[in-house]
Structures are given as structure tokens and as C-alpha cells.
Amino acid sequence: MPGGRAETEVTLTVSFGYEPSGELRRLLEDFRDMVNFCVGKALEHNVTSYYALRKLVYGEWKSRWNYSTHFCHSACRVAASMLKGFRRLKRRGLAKGDRPVAEKLFMRLDPELVRYQGDAVRISVRPGEFLYVRLRYGDYQRRFIEEWRAGKLKVGEITINETRVYVPFRKAVAQVEPRGWVAVDVNETNVTAVSADLRVLRLETNLREIRSAYFEKRRRIQELSKLKPKTSERLMARYSKRERNRVRDLLHKLSRRLVEFAKQHGFGIVLEDLKHMRARIRYGRRLNRRLHSLPFRRLQFYVEYKARLAGLPVVYVDPKHSSTLCPVCGGRLAPNGRRVSRCGRCGYESDRDVAACLNLLRRAPGCGEPPLPPKATEASWAEVERVVIKC
Ligand SMILES: [Zn+2]
Structure with missing residues (x-):
């Protein structure tokens, strides 16, 4: 469509707690039995495809279970994918038993249902017969519920297990044609984003304080464990959960701010490809420290899905030596004062984290060779925004 903006469909799976009921539990148990029945039939008749299985089992399924036909289709789909996974394990000699068995309670529901x-x-x-499940949710999920209720969001196949409901929301998003790129560098406690025209966003966090406060709490609970093992166990679980929640909130805030920054300037986002990094032992200490501090991959995941929702492209680039090489000539950077590095070959001076971002920017496809500022020290930034994000 010339001139028009392309749309893509973005899927976001959101999970909810729910109020359990005897009816729903019976349905879950029946679904598990249906899956095991389908697996048995598939093995008995040597059927592997979903369609063939559906055709094979339908008559007998109907006489055993009096549910809408969609349940038969879902059970067949689950059975077919379990069998596929099982065959793969078997080829690698890792399969347990001679057939896959659905043990846990869960079901997948066709969106039609x-x-x-x-x-x-x-x-x-069944036709004309309904079961109602009341969801529990907070503010984040409420927005999805409201749009779903208003018919603005489509949903995919819904999964329900003993405690939660997972709803994949599908949304059509207009793609933004980026006018440039912004690269993101993550450190132990801060995140830096830099565009080719040297707009800088610096996000500082209190992650280290949180982590050490919880570390201290856990240590004290550990001491208690000899005297009151039950209490200590309960406290440990409670504090671990709180820490997880706070870190998750922090990651959401950070990723939201990063995506807002990119959106505001019409930038696509450049992230480090960790597959490359893990393969490289040479990264050693710096990487390990980073992986144990800010949950790096999870932050990227949040950034990516928020960016996709905003219609912004995201690319991953090889981060090899991005923090140690000069973005101008590729020479080695040496520390030259607090946070500043200087190139031993051409004398280029840059803030350490900004240099890492500039290197990433130059590796982004379609980014070409962005013009580099004569100096990338703080005095020469086009714009800097500093935000402290606490959780
Ligand atoms: Zn240089």
C-alpha cells in the first residue's frame, strides 16, 4: 500500500489469577482425560497429524464426552504436539516411559469458545451452556480486560491451569518508519541509551541497594532457621517473592522509559545479541557481573515487546568488544578519568557507556555509518536526560 503505514499483529500473553470452582476443576480433569485418550488412540493407530487424529477419534470422543466439538479439536491439538515432543526426545534417547502422559491439570481453549x-x-x-471464570487482576492487566471487553482486542488460544489463566491478546499495530536508531547499553546498575545524533538517556537504578537489603534479610532468616525452621521457610518464601516483584516492577519501569524515549524521537532500537556474548568466554568478568545484576535478558524482552506494541523496529547486533574499542578507529579505549575513556590510537574521547552505544549503533543494519560527534564526552551531548528509577 504506497504511502500507507504497514500494520503488523502483535501478540502479548497476559496471565491472571482466578477464583477456582468445582465445575472448572471437573472440566480441567475431563480435558486431561481427553488428551490422554487422544494420545492412546494416536499410538494405537499410528497417527501423527492433528487432522488425521481429529477424524480418527471424533466418533468415540463424542460418545464419551458430552462437550462442544471444539474441546475435541483442542485435545487433539495438545495430544499431537505432546507426541511430537515425545518423538523428538525419543530420538535423542531422553524419553521416559513408552508414551507421553498428561498429568498436570491444564486446558487450551479455542478462541471461539x-x-x-x-x-x-x-x-x-456445550451449545447454550456456559461456565464463568472470574479473573483476578491488577492495574496492568485491567487495561487489557477493558479493551477485550470493548471488543478492541482479539484473543488467541487461551490456556488455563490449576491456578492461572493465560490470554494471548492480539493487536494490530501501525509500524513506525524509524528516522534513526538508538542503542541501549546495560550495566550493573544503570542503563544508557544513545542515538546517532547523540541524544542520551541515562537511567540509574537502586537495584544494588534492593539486592543487598534482601540479601541481608535472607541472611537473618537463615540464622533463624535452626530455631524455627517452619517460620524461617515461610519468611524466606515471602521475601523472595517480594524481591522478585520489585525487580520485575523495576524492569517494567526501565523498559517503559526506554521505549518512550525511542518513540518520542522516532528511533528504532538496537540491542545486544546475547547469543554472541554467551559463546564468548573472553567476556568473562564484565559479562558475568552484568548477568548477576540487572536481569539483562528479561529487560531486553520487556523492551522488545513494548517496542513492538509501539510499532518500533528492534534489531540485535553482535556486541563483541563494544565497550573496549574506539567507535571512530577501532583502537583500544583506555580509562581517562571517571567514566571517560580515551582512544590510544586516535585520541577520541568518550563517556564509557556512550562509546559502547556508539559501537552498537554502527553495527545496526540500515544504520550505515552514522556521523560521529567530534567528542562524546558529556559536554558535547546534544541532549541528556537523567532519570533515577526506583522500585
Ligand atoms: Zn580511535
Whole structure:
């Protein structure tokens, strides 16, 4: 479509707690039995494809279970994918037993079977017969619920297990044609984003303080464990959960700010490809320290999905030596004062984290050779925004 903006569909899976009921539990148990029944039939008749299995089992399924036909289709799909996984394990000699078995309670529901009605999810069990599941949710999930209820969001196949409901929301998003790129460098406690025209966003966090405060708490609980093992176990679980939640909130705030920055200037986002990094032992200490501080991969994951929702492209580049080489001539950077590095070959001076970002920017496809500032020390930045993000 010339001149028009391309749209892509973005899927975001959101999980909810729910109010359990005897009815839903029975449905979950029946679904598990259906899956095991389908697996048995597939093995008995040597059927591997979903369609063939569906055709094979339908008659007997119908006489055993009085549910909407969609449940048969879902059970067949789950059984077919379990069998596929099992065959793969078997080829590698890792399969346990002679057939896969569904043990845990869960089910997948065709979107046709599910509506959001009133204040609950409505599942069609049989024509004209419904089961209602009330979801529990916070502010983050509320937005999705409201749009779903208003019919603005489509949903994919919904998964329900004993404690949670997983809803993949599908949304059409207009793609933004980026006018440039912004690269993101993550350190132990701060995140730096730099564009080719040297707009800088610096996010500082209190992650280290949080981590050490919880470390201290856990140490004290550990001491208690000899006297009161039960209490200590309970406290440990509670504090671990709180720490996880705080770190997750922090990652959401950081990623939201990064994506806002990119969106505001119309930039695509350049991230470090960790596959390359893990393969390289030479990264050694710096990488290990980073992986044990800010949950790096998870932050990238949040950035990527928020960017996709905003229609911004994301690319991953090889980060090899991005923090030690000169972005101008490729010479070695040596520390030259606090946070500043200087190139031993051409004398280029740059803030350490900004230099890493400039290197990443130059590796982004379609970024070409962005013009480099004569100096990338703080005095020469086009714009700098400093934000302290606490959780
Ligand atoms: Zn240089």
C-alpha cells in the first residue's frame, strides 16, 4: 500500500489469577482425560497429524464426552504436539516411559469458545451452556480486560491451569518508519541509551541497594532457621517473592522509559545479541557481573515487546568488544578519568557507556555509518536526560 503505514499483529500473553470452582476443576480433569485418550488412540493407530487424529477419534470422543466439538479439536491439538515432543526426545534417547502422559491439570481453549462477559470469562461448555471464570487482576492487566471487553482486542488460544489463566491478546499495530536508531547499553546498575545524533538517556537504578537489603534479610532468616525452621521457610518464601516483584516492577519501569524515549524521537532500537556474548568466554568478568545484576535478558524482552506494541523496529547486533574499542578507529579505549575513556590510537574521547552505544549503533543494519560527534564526552551531548528509577 504506497504511502500507507504497514500494520503488523502483535501478540502479548497476559496471565491472571482466578477464583477456582468445582465445575472448572471437573472440566480441567475431563480435558486431561481427553488428551490422554487422544494420545492412546494416536499410538494405537499410528497417527501423527492433528487432522488425521481429529477424524480418527471424533466418533468415540463424542460418545464419551458430552462437550462442544471444539474441546475435541483442542485435545487433539495438545495430544499431537505432546507426541511430537515425545518423538523428538525419543530420538535423542531422553524419553521416559513408552508414551507421553498428561498429568498436570491444564486446558487450551479455542478462541471461539471464550468471551468476556460482564465481569467474567465465559466458556461455552456445550451449545447454550456456559461456565464463568472470574479473573483476578491488577492495574496492568485491567487495561487489557477493558479493551477485550470493548471488543478492541482479539484473543488467541487461551490456556488455563490449576491456578492461572493465560490470554494471548492480539493487536494490530501501525509500524513506525524509524528516522534513526538508538542503542541501549546495560550495566550493573544503570542503563544508557544513545542515538546517532547523540541524544542520551541515562537511567540509574537502586537495584544494588534492593539486592543487598534482601540479601541481608535472607541472611537473618537463615540464622533463624535452626530455631524455627517452619517460620524461617515461610519468611524466606515471602521475601523472595517480594524481591522478585520489585525487580520485575523495576524492569517494567526501565523498559517503559526506554521505549518512550525511542518513540518520542522516532528511533528504532538496537540491542545486544546475547547469543554472541554467551559463546564468548573472553567476556568473562564484565559479562558475568552484568548477568548477576540487572536481569539483562528479561529487560531486553520487556523492551522488545513494548517496542513492538509501539510499532518500533528492534534489531540485535553482535556486541563483541563494544565497550573496549574506539567507535571512530577501532583502537583500544583506555580509562581517562571517571567514566571517560580515551582512544590510544586516535585520541577520541568518550563517556564509557556512550562509546559502547556508539559501537552498537554502527553495527545496526540500515544504520550505515552514522556521523560521529567530534567528542562524546558529556559536554558535547546534544541532549541528556537523567532519570533515577526506583522500585
Ligand atoms: Zn580511535
